[in-house]
Amino acid sequence: MDTIFSSASSSQKSAIKIIRVSGSKTKHIPKIFSFKPTQPRVASLRKIYDLKNNVIDNALIIYFPGPNTVTGEDVLEFHIHGSLLIEKKIYEVLTNIKTFRVAARGEFTKRAFLNGILDLTQAEGLNDLINSETESQFKISMSQYEGTLSSKISSWRDEVIWLLSRLEALIDFADEELPAELEKLFNLKVLKILNEMEKSVKYSSYGQRIRNGFIITLLGRPNVGKSTLVNYLSDKKAAIVTDEAGTTRDIIEVIMDFDGFPVILNDTAGIRHTESEVEKIGVKKALEKAEMSDLILILSDNEDFSYPELKSRCKKILVHTKSDLKKIPNKNIHNISVKENIGIGKLINTIVKHLKSLTPKQNVLLTRKRHVEAIKRSIYALNDLQKFDLNNNPELASENLRIVAKEIGSITNIIDVEEILDDIFSNFCIGK
Numbered sequence: 001m002d003t004i005f006s007s008a009s010s011s012q013k014s015a016i017k018i019i020r021v022s023g024s025k026t027k028h029i030p031k032i033f034s035f036k037p038t039q040p041r042v043a044s045l046r047k048i049y050d051l052k053n054n055v056i057d058n059a060l061i062i063y064f065p066g067p068n069t070v071t072g073e074d075v076l077e078f079h080i081h082g083s084l085l086i087e088k089k090i091y092e093v094l095t096n097i098k099t100f101r102v103a104a105r106g107e108f109t110k111r112a113f114l115n116g117i118l119d120l121t122q123a124e125g126l127n128d129l130i131n132s133e134t135e136s137q138f139k140i141s142m143s144q145y146e147g148t149l150s151s152k153i154s155s156w157r158d159e160v161i162w163l164l165s166r167l168e169a170l171i172d173f174a175d176e177e178l179p180a181e182l183e184k185l186f187n188l189k190v191l192k193i194l195n196e197m198e199k200s201v202k203y204s205s206y207g208q209r210i211r212n213g214f215i216i217t218l219l220g221r222p223n224v225g226k227s228t229l230v231n232y233l234s235d236k237k238a239a240i241v242t243d244e245a246g247t248t249r250d251i252i253e254v255i256m257d258f259d260g261f262p263v264i265l266n267d268t269a270g271i272r273h274t275e276s277e278v279e280k281i282g283v284k285k286a287l288e289k290a291e292m293s294d295l296i297l298i299l300s301d302n303e304d305f306s307y308p309e310l311k312s313r314c315k316k317i318l319v320h321t322k323s324d325l326k327k328i329p330n331k332n333i334h335n336i337s338v339k340e341n342i343g344i345g346k347l348i349n350t351i352v353k354h355l356k357s358l359t360p361k362q363n364v365l366l367t368r369k370r371h372v373e374a375i376k377r378s379i380y381a382l383n384d385l386q387k388f389d390l391n392n393n394p395e396l397a398s399e400n401l402r403i404v405a406k407e408i409g410s411i412t413n414i415i416d417v418e419e420i421l422d423d424i425f426s427n428f429c430i431g432k
């Protein structure tokens with residue numbers, strides 16, 4: 001296997017940079033760069049030279065012999081001065097040596113996975129952790145990286161293996177029956193796993209929202225001040241504002257953070273009957289977006305808040321705009337004015353309160369579609385299993401349990417499907 005290297009820090013100029021090397025030829029680095037080998041795990045200053053014996057840098061070197069390293073292989077770190085030129089010179093030396101090459105995206109983490117340092121869910125958690133931008137994303141990804149999902153999977157697997165072993169005994173001793181007590185315990189265990197899996201699927205949409213953002217859509221008649229509010233909340237001139245009715249036609253998405261919750265806020269076209277083809281499409285899109293939202297803000301500058309065409313049962317917050325001109329005295333309606341900054345803090349609090357109310361009581365375990373699909377297939381197999389009489393058809397029940405074991409195993413460990421692995425690790429940043 002090649003020895004790989006890559007800058008582990010950003011590609012910009014910086015005070016220092018770290019270049020990481022991993023693989024079996026790492027131990028030859030001192031010879032390649034003409035410096036005295038360093039003691040393992042001790043940071044030591046060394047002058048490093050190119051192949052023509054010109055000084056490249058005075059660098060801090062740390063050598064970590066495997067297997068207790070970040071990748072499971074021998075690893076060496078160059079802490080160099082943060083010049084792009086120094087980095088380039090090191091790359092030039094290494095690319096000239098056979099079996100050394102620049103690491104692909106996520107390749108260090110992929111090796112850590114292949115060497116059993118991390119399982120797949122931890123690797124995914126690590127990637128999410130690096131990319132997390134809000135407090136809630138940080139919490140979920142840190143918990144996944146620390147192994148919350150891994151340990152749940154392994155406890156499910158232990159239970160499935162316990163169940164399987166009872167069935168195997170029945171298959172081997174065909175003339176014996178499962179004692180009634182044991183059969184009861186068996187069924188209870190199946191129900192317990194099923195219940196836990198169903199809950200985890202239910203809460204997974206929250207995990208996906210934390211990764212991708214909650215969807216909040218503004219809906220209202222033309223000219224009520226939707227774009228004005230979106231611009232104000234996002235502190236950007238994201239949408240055009242004019243006093244002409246029908247200014248916004250397309251959906252305008254802004255990504256923002258409401259008190260630690262990632263949100264995609266959608267400005268939409270004002271809802272009305274119109275002859276304009278473009279506007280008609282805009283109105284249709286606005287309603288479609290509202291239907292798939294976690295929260296809808298219905299804006300109005302009069303008392304008309306009704307949209308009978310809207311089917312979504314998600315929470316709706318009624319917002320009366322332009323309250324500098326007139327207020328509506330109704331405790332279910334938020335009076336706001338962007339012009340005079342009235343009521344907006346309160347509106348934000350209501351939005352955050354709703355986002356908080358969506359937070360499940362228990363840990364979110366499944367954060368990716370991949371996890372959810374595997375658990376759904378396991379649920380299907382467990383439901384199927386319950387149809388069989390254990391004493392008459394232990395083989396069929398056992399077959400279903402094997403499916404469950406395989407499916408949940410695939411969440412933490414896919415070893416044989418290179419394509420899926422590449423797909424997972426290619427989303428990592430370079431140097432990870």
Ligand SMILES: Nc1nc2c(ncn2[C@@H]2O[C@H](COP(=O)(O)OP(=O)(O)OP(=O)(O)O)[C@@H](O)[C@H]2O)c(=O)[nH]1
Nearest residue numbers: 222223224225226227228246247248270337338339
């Ligand atoms: N007095 C007052 N006027 C406002 C307020 N908010 C918005 N407006 C005005 O209302 C008009 C329409 O605002 P927009 O934000 O473009 O309204 P919209 O709902 O996005 O309109 P469409 O895109 O056409 O559907 C503009 O002239 C704004 O300046 C407010 O709080 N008070």
Ligand SMILES: [Mg+2]
Nearest residue numbers: 226227247248
């Ligand atoms: Mg608008």
